[in-house]
Amino acid sequence: MSEYPTDRHPRRAGFSDAALRQAVLDAAVRAPNEPPRVLMPGRRWVRWLELLLVTAMAVGFTGGTIAIPLNIFDPRPPAMLAVVLALMQAAPLAFAPRWPLAAWRISALGLLAGALLLREDYFWPWPVTSWLAFVVILFFTAVGYDRPVAVGAGLVSVGGLIVPGVVVAGMPDWFGLILAGIVVLVLAFGDAVGGRYTAELSLAEQEALRRQDLARQARxxxxxxxxxxxxxxxxxxxxxxxxxxxxxxxxxxxxxxxxxxxxxxxxxxxxxxxxxxxxxxxxxRSEDEGAERRPQPGLERLEELVSGARRAGLSVDAAIVGVPRPVSAGVDLSAYRIVQESLSNASRYAPGARVWVEVRYGRRTLAVSVTDDGPRTSPAEPGGGHGLVGMRERVAMLGGTLSAGPAEPRGWTVVAELPYGDG
Missing domain, CATH: 1.10.287 (Helix Hairpins)
Structure with a gap:
């Protein structure tokens, strides 16, 4: 089942006569321009559960639609007629979640055929199981399509099924009104459910766009x-x-x-x-930002970062591996900022954690790693920061590599490889 577009706007205040005619034609004849909406499109196990449930209902309702006329209706209709009507009226429920409008059209034709062919002295011309299947199909139709299609399906259901049931098959007027009310309620409920999921997916899409914009702005x-x-x-x-x-x-x-x-x-x-x-x-530079008046920091101030992180509640161990060597100002500054941002993130998202900082002078690269073992107290709510974005920009500027992710068995680790750039 494919996801459905979220740029629809099906909620309208009312319909003109032309709009009502258009809605009836869309529901009864024309193919929809868009695929139907799918409930919970990202949850596969829910879709499988829905498919199993709907299939079981379709089998049960079809069997009931065959058995009820042959055992309860008097006079009893021909067995072949009962089977054909049951397959048209109730069996389409099996594919209603995927193709609700097609299922509704087949079921509606089956109910209309039943009203015209079973015109004997029955209270109403349809088995109760076929009507239950039709009601569920109506629900999927209202969920799957915009409101005009649902309104058209409702008008056809009332005018093309219930009215012939009253006029042709002799169904009581008051019972026809009850059935019409059920149709309206089911369509209204399905429209509300479909609108809710449309709004949720639209909000999720807007939130994803907002996160992309924030990340782009941060870069x-x-x-x-x-x-x-x-x-x-x-x-x-x-x-x-x-x-x-x-x-x-x-x-x-x-x-x-x-x-x-x-x-x-x-x-x-x-x-x-x-x-x-x-x-x-x-x-x-922003209007209120003046030029920097002190030298840009570097790894010579690593101990200041460690001391500040300890005052923030972290237990920090720092080590320098290899023989320190002069590095370019860009590498020195970037290494300092990476350690600074990593310690800041650890202080926010892993309060009270033990943190290991390592600066390794290799043959061709300067490796910086910061690893924590997870929070000891409740961390801050995630979101709002773009520290990793800044780190990646600095590393990319120098042609290095950066990896960041969960550490084993718990915690977080950041590892940056910064080329010296003197080759």
Missing amino acids: LEERARIARELHDVVAHHMSVIAMQAEAAPYKIPDLPDAARDTFALVRDAARDALTETRRVVGLL
Whole structure:
């Protein structure tokens, strides 16, 4: 069973005469433009249970529709006629969850044939089991399609079945009104159930879109933050290049003219690049955000992070494996931010946990891992944060890899591999 679209708007205040004619034609003749809605489309075991239940009901109602005329109706109809009518009236219930409108049309034709063929002195021309099957099929029709189709099915059921049952078969008027009321109630209930599931799926779809938008916004914000942080690093190096190129002619008195021109060209290029960098990064800063006035942090401040996490209630052990070596500012800053965000997440979602932080200096990559063993007290409600999004953006910028997920036997682990970038 396929899921159904959630962009329908079947709830209408009323119908004009033309709309009513259209609804009757849609229900009785025309094929629907969209597949029927499916209750609980994501729960397979519920669908199987529904299929077994409906199949059992269809078998029971069909058998009852055969047995009741042959044993209760007086005069007794021909056996073959009773079997054919039963197969038309009750058997379509077996496929009503999948094709409700087709099941309703076949069952309605069977009931109309019964009203026309069994016109003897019966209280009503249909076995009670066939009417029960028809009522269940009406419910699936109202659930599966928009309200105009349900209204058309109701009008045809009342005008095309109950009225002939009263006029042709001699069914009492008051009993026909009861049957008409049952039709209205069943269709109203099915319409309410279908509308509820439509609204739930629409809300779920909107929530998924909202999460995608939030994740996209978080990535953009993180990229802007990375650009602002790296600006200070790049600006420092460009300033050094400009100053050294400016001082070179004074440090080397006998510098050839060609070399002087080269240093002047390097100096001017460095200044222009620095100016353009500041102009571009300035666009990324918010109006109330000034330039950073202290150096960007790195792994030399790892102990500060560990101390802050301990004050937040975590039990943190930190280890540096391998021989520390100089790394680029981007790698150093990204490693620090990954540890910072991981400890912040552990403090929020695993309060009181024991956390292991490891910084491993490998041959080609700097590996950072943060693992906790799960919360000791009630964690914060999930959602609202995009720490992993920021980590992935930083790692992707450096061409590294990041893995994050549940740890064994419990807890959470984050592992990042950051290439040195000096090869």
